[in-house]
Amino acid sequence: MLRFLTLEADWPEKRPVETRARDFYEVYADYAAAKAGEQASRCSQCCVPFCQVHCPLSNNIPDWLKLTAEGRLEEAYALSQATNNMPEICGRICPQDRLCERNCVIEQSGHGTVTIGAIEKFLTDTAWDEGWVKPLKPKRERPQHVAIVGAGPAGLACAEQLRLKGYKVTVFDRHDRAGGLLVYGIPNFKLEKDVVKRRVKRLTDGGIKFKLKCEIGRDVPFAQLRAGYDAVFVAAGAYKARDAGIPGVPALDYLIESNRGSRVLHANGKDVAVIGGGDTAMDCVRTAIRQGANSVTCLYRRDRDNMPGSLREVINAEEEGVVFEWLTLPKSLETDGVRISRQRLGLPDASGRRAPDAIAGADFTLKADMVIKALGFDPEPQWTELIAQDGVFAGGDLVRGASLVVWAIRDGRVGAEKIHKYIEAKTAAMQAAE
Numbered sequence: 197m198l199r200f201l202t203l204e205a206d207w208p209e210k211r212p213v214e215t216r217a218r219d220f221y222e223v224y225a226d227y228a229a230a231k232a233g234e235q236a237s238r239c240s241q242c243c244v245p246f247c248q249v250h251c252p253l254s255n256n257i258p259d260w261l262k263l264t265a266e267g268r269l270e271e272a273y274a275l276s277q278a279t280n281n282m283p284e285i286c287g288r289i290c291p292q293d294r295l296c297e298r299n300c301v302i303e304q305s306g307h308g309t310v311t312i313g314a315i316e317k318f319l320t321d322t323a324w325d326e327g328w329v330k331p332l333k334p335k336r337e338r339p340q341h342v343a344i345v346g347a348g349p350a351g352l353a354c355a356e357q358l359r360l361k362g363y364k365v366t367v368f369d370r371h372d373r374a375g376g377l378l379v380y381g382i383p384n385f386k387l388e389k390d391v392v393k394r395r396v397k398r399l400t401d402g403g404i405k406f407k408l409k410c411e412i413g414r415d416v417p418f419a420q421l422r423a424g425y426d427a428v429f430v431a432a433g434a435y436k437a438r439d440a441g442i443p444g445v446p447a448l449d450y451l452i453e454s455n456r457g458s459r460v461l462h463a464n465g466k467d468v469a470v471i472g473g474g475d476t477a478m479d480c481v482r483t484a485i486r487q488g489a490n491s492v493t494c495l496y497r498r499d500r501d502n503m504p505g506s507l508r509e510v511i512n513a514e515e516e517g518v519v520f521e522w523l524t525l526p527k528s529l530e531t532d533g534v535r536i537s538r539q540r541l542g543l544p545d546a547s548g549r550r551a552p553d554a555i556a557g558a559d560f561t562l563k564a565d566m567v568i569k570a571l572g573f574d575p576e577p578q579w580t581e582l583i584a585q586d587g588v589f590a591g592g593d594l595v596r597g598a599s600l601v602v603w604a605i606r607d608g609r610v611g612a613e614k615i616h617k618y619i620e621a622k623t624a625a626m627q628a629a630e
């Protein structure tokens with residue numbers, strides 16, 4: 197360990213822009229085992245590991261890095277999966293540059309972070325290849341049955357943790373496939389869908405039932421669901437799109453069509469303008485490039501240093517040919533394109549971030565025949581009362597607002613613990629009353 201003084205941080209190679217910008221396969225190659233071990237050995241095994249402190253799952257990063265450096269990969273994997281239901285997915289799409297890697301002590305001291313995410317992905321992909329990912333087998337069966345609304349990462353993590361304790365679990369989702377935004381939001385070039393599919397298959401093989409194409413509140417009333425199960429976990433996500441006040445395609449509609457492989461809402465041959473500066477906007481611009489757009493411009497009202505999305509994704513997008521127009525606010529859609537107000541950053545607003553302010557006389561028009569609006573999402577309000585009922589628990593984006601996969605997994609795990617305690621307390625009370 198401690199080799200950060202002599203070894204530089206070295207990420208897995210990205211596929212060349214000329215090929216990756218024309219297909220939807222993942223961008224990053226895998227580490228070879230020797231490289232993963234070498235990179236893991238850069239860790240300084242901090243007494244206070246800030247990587248772990250800043251991981252929403254408190255992943256035991258220093259210990260599994262040490263095991264990886266020693267070539268004890270199966271043990272390293274066992275440790276990493278003990279706190280995370282889908283480490284290979286977090287390894288691929290967590291914004292490590294905002295979480296563990298950003299806070300890594302050797303990054304902070306100017307030596308370049310340990311490449312934690314790439315090592316996590318390598319470990320878990322190796323575990324799948326080597327058969328170390330064990331089937332889901334509860335030690336005992338319990339009679340109680342829990343319903344889960346939403347098959348995104350929060351719902352899936354909750355389902356797995358409850359099944360491990362022996363509960364019967366049924367997951368309901370309105371889509372035809374389980375995975376939530378892992379399948380119908382995040383594009384393939386960040387997360388290939390087979391990676392999600394094998395996780396879902398493990399859950400199905402472990403006895404978890406999935407009722408897909410079933411929307412709670414439309415196909416099954418919520419009251420009926422609650423009455424039929426011992427507890428309910430609601431992880432229905434955040435799907436109420438914020439609006440820009442100008443016409444355009446909502447980002448998720450666009451990404452869902454693309455993830456379905458459909459030609460509806462396709463960017464081929466178009467001049468595309470994407471409004472927004474978060475991860476969703478980055479996924480839209482990079483999807484449009486791959487669909488063969490004539491030009492793709494990202495419009496964001498603050499500057500590069502103040503955008504909410506991961507800088508790593510911005511760099512990927514720039515490499516692939518996306519143009520960023522920082523400090524721009526779309527005002528209207530004209531026949532020849534989007535009318536835009538040029539901004540400058542003024543004093544901090546209530547959120548503490550510097551607020552954009554229009555520069556008089558600096559408006560301009562950007563040629564565009566497809567405008568995609570990626571301004572974020574809020575939870576749908578009808579859930580607020582429903583999730584306040586006895587025996588109903590909730591987590592993920594529905595509770596936090598649009599957030600991250602790693603937080604959704606955490607909420608699913610915490611939700612499972614709460615449900616377990618709730619059912620145990622109810623059972624004990626019933627036994628005492630008999």
Ligand SMILES: Cc1cc2nc3c(=O)[nH]c(=O)nc-3n(C[C@H](O)[C@H](O)[C@H](O)COP(=O)(O)OP(=O)(O)OC[C@H]3O[C@@H](n4cnc5c(N)ncnc54)[C@H](O)[C@@H]3O)c2cc1C
Pocket residue numbers: 289290291345346347348349350351368369370371375376377378381382383386410411412413431432433434448451475476479591592593594598599600601602604
């Ligand atoms: C385009 C995009 C890119 C993103 N990229 C990243 C990234 O790179 N890294 C990262 O960490 N996070 C990313 N995120 C955020 C991340 O995907 C979410 O934070 C996470 O998926 C939330 O998990 P969840 O389980 O709470 O909800 P979701 O994943 O949204 O799952 C909710 C599920 O509930 C179902 N549902 C909703 N209502 C009902 C109902 N009434 N009945 C039945 N089913 C219902 C939905 O169909 C859906 O399948 C991205 C989000 C988007 C939109």
Ligand code: SF4
Pocket residue numbers: 238239240241242245246247248257258261299300301302303310312
């Ligand atoms: S903060 Fe960085 S150096 Fe310290 S234990 Fe974590 S990965 Fe290793």
